[in-house]
Amino acid sequence: MTADPAETHLAKTLIQAVETADSSARLLEAVQQLSEARLEAAIPTLIAALGYNNPGAAVAAVDGLIMLGKAAVAPLLELVDTYNYGARAWAIRALAGIGDPRGLGLLIEAAKNDFALSVRRAAARGLGTVNWEELSPEQAKSAQAEAAEVLLEVLQDPEWVVRYAAVTGLQELAIAMAVSDTDWAMRILSQFEQRIEVEDSQAVMARIWMAQKEIHEYAVSMLEKQPDPEVKTLVSALDLDWQATLDRLYARKRREEPLPEGDPRKFREAAATIYKEIA
Template identity: 45%
Template sequence: MDELIRAVSVAETPEQMVTAVKNLAAAQDPLVIPTLIAVFGYNNPEAAIVAVAGLTELGEIAVPQLLDQIDDYNYGARAYSIRTIAAIADPRALSVLIDTALTDFAPSVRRAAAKGLGNLQWEKLDISESQIAINRALETLLLICEDTDWSIRYAAIVGLQALAKVAIMQAPIFAKFQLMLTKDTEKAVRARLQLALAQ
């Protein structure tokens, strides 16, 4: 394992880095989590995508370290962390996803968080906890449906559509979609609303 981890730190070209990260991710060992997370900050998008896939495969076991190591200064690294957290869909990430969707300065990071909010695995919480958590996600997504950036509104619709799989959320979500359809003038947002309402 040490050899695989060292290969990442000594890679001299972008291609060597990608190969080293692929080998490391393939190990599927919890010991590789910190190194895979560090790859997010290396300014090598291909390697970062491989690291996202590797961490997503590791699943829940990677979540605490992902939450602890979100990079406040490198928005690219933060975007990869949030995408990974969203893909794993662990409800322990709820507060981070809410804060990110509402306040992050980088639109790509906010979009990833908004989409992730709709897909959390609520069944991993007990019933009373899940009800509170689902309502927090709903409130956040409804709020960012009013964002001035159309791409954030679009991501909120994606998140809400996923959240609508929870039966008791369908009525407020579809009511919001209908209301947005009467008010939002952005073509991409309107098309996404129509797609969500058709399903």
């Protein structure tokens, strides 16, 4: 297929603008214009922009790569910067936004083993946005199970923002597997219950609660469409008292908040401590 001369000229002009930009503002503008043009010839330049020390340009490049879709997947997998963790995180975001199953291996590896929390976070979120329908039912079931196993590991990550992303990914997976693999969806819910008992981040606890609610609403809608006994079991497992759950979250938050100066409870606690020491 012969390239369109006008398109080729436009690509060269826009790419040159990126490569010759002499300020952060001009670089951002040049990358935005290149992204908006949606030219496949621009993919290597957009990937290179992920590694520039310019977050605005990186965001624009990610947007452009996502708009280019499948054409950007192979170059992203091939050209991802293994030394620059910032560029790696942006590349993972682009792959997550595209959702092509070809990126699954990289997402799994990054979520499990990358030293950079920004990369693990992006990968964990991405594992919930894979376009599973592009795989055969057998392939999808196996790949979803592998992704869920990894995200359950990531749910123990020392960084709360990564755990938060894992909850988001697990929510999407549970919804995707609500009918095709109800046992796995139930396992995810069970792990949510276990995690919330030991979780020390209020944000992660609230995100788990929201995930439970979203999964419940989806399962109820599915049950209305098809009276599947397994989906009914899933709905029953999520028949939670949401107000009681919220009360529990708030009570725990109150317990963990530091007492203000002058609060009588501080004196009671101090007196109790002194009594124990002299008793």
